Amino acid sequence: MDYRIEYIAKLFEKISKKRFENYVVSRLWHKLSDNEIEFVPQQYVKRNETKYALTDLYLPQIGLHIEINEPAHNANEERILADTIRNQEITKKTKHNLWIIDFSIIDPNNKSKLILKSIEEINDDIDELVMFIKSEIARKRQDNTFRPWAHQNDFNPDYHIQKGYLDADENPSFRTIEDICKLFSAKEPKRGFLRKGGVHNPSNKEHFIWWPSEENKLWNNRITEDSSIIYEKHNEPEICLTHIKGVIKENGTRVVFYKNTDILGFKFYRFKGIFVIDHDQSNIENGIVWKRIEKYIKL
């Protein structure tokens, strides 16, 4: 099935309990009516060393966060103040724009009273945001800096083989291990609980094609926010040590497809580049530390 309709339908379902948020997000999607625009719900944003925020909707292609304030949201002055600080931190930290849709405003004649907007006012507010997004997207398309969201081809290994390369900056993503193996004409490993975490690249013996996951219970793997370093560590201290010794001895090079699950439950293997061991950092504490040496690989 078309990934995009599955994704958007799941997104609406996910936020359906917040029904005014759902009204705004569904109106944005349908009024934009542009299947190349990516919608990300609950975008994580680091505010400072200790705090983070989740913005209601994020449009990564134009760096726009959208906050939707339900009818009772503005009832409390402390909350309004806290929001202002939070939103300033978000825009300062991310350098992104932040757009707010309010379902109510404070009565200018009586500051303890809220005025709820009519459906006409809400629709006008959303339609104004639609216009802004359309103009931002049009500008990006004109500059040739717009990267369309989830084209059918994006997940198709044949398309990438024909293109001749993978570039981590383009975020190539695949839906199955079978598809990864196809990229390199490698033989898919057997399925099952102890399925291998990678295969050798038949056309380059130095390269091990690897698909680590953060969700494997035996392993404690993680990747840095900029995707430049991967920590690979077995949870059992004894196995961990044996593993480290073995991998360091091998001293291989890894072509990484990092597996993650997005907030809507879709799983992807995302190409992150070519990694080698960082011998200085690898130890029993950190596990094996892999550092990126290339974002690009020829197919």
Next chain:
Amino acid sequence: MDYRIEYIAKLFEKISKKRFENYVVSRLWHKLSDNEIEFVPQQYVKRNETKYALTDLYLPQIGLHIEINEPAHNANEERILADTIRNQEITKKTKHNLWIIDFSIIDPNNKSKLILKSIEEINDDIDELVMFIKSEIARKRQDNTFRPWAHQNDFNPDYHIQKGYLDADENPSFRTIEDICKLFSAKEPKRGFLRKGGVHNPSNKEHFIWWPSEENKLWNNRITEDSSIIYEKHNEPEICLTHIKGVIKENGTRVVFYKNTDILGFKFYRFKGIFVIDHDQSNIENGIVWKRIEKYIKL
């Protein structure tokens, strides 16, 4: 809060688990972008003496039912046949139109295979339906036969007082007992568990203003589909008998605001007209039977 946005947001929430249906309904609503069009989910339709159907969406102002078939819907030939029969019965019985949105089609080259539509195809299908609805509504507006959905004024007693009458054919509906009393300048009865079910009309002593409900646990009230007859019966046989005797003796006239809760949980008191006792039909079995003598009342 604006009833219309509350209603539509609740409607989306109600159908959110059926995510492809939700996608279609939300797109219809936002692309129509016409706050005067009424959307009714799960419309009850009597197919024949024993069977009924619930259509996914109904637009009463133009008599249009919409069925949304999720991706796997057409996987089974028996189901397709049963659907065809059902849909023919619906259109025959109601004389309404029925429009179907399919997420898949049967492969013409291999009848056991389904072809899933792309997001572009789905959107085109919905947009075609949007065009049809827009043209039907435009035609009704031109003929002056279009009755806008839920205008803010509709629930406002002052608006009806100014207009000078209530007509059951226009389905005037009110949200509180307070609003009903205001229509007749009647004093609102005290609140509480044993709140009175009506008040006397101060400007017409013959009239008792009555707001029966189907949801009262002590009473077994119901109204016929055409709203012309109301059955009023207490659940306790002893009280039932005393009640019948008392009411028959009084032999009054009732101005009825029938309370019901719609499928989304909104409660309304709907004006049904002026009713008197049907002495032939009233008995311990039926309870008091009220028959309508007028659909219209001057205010």
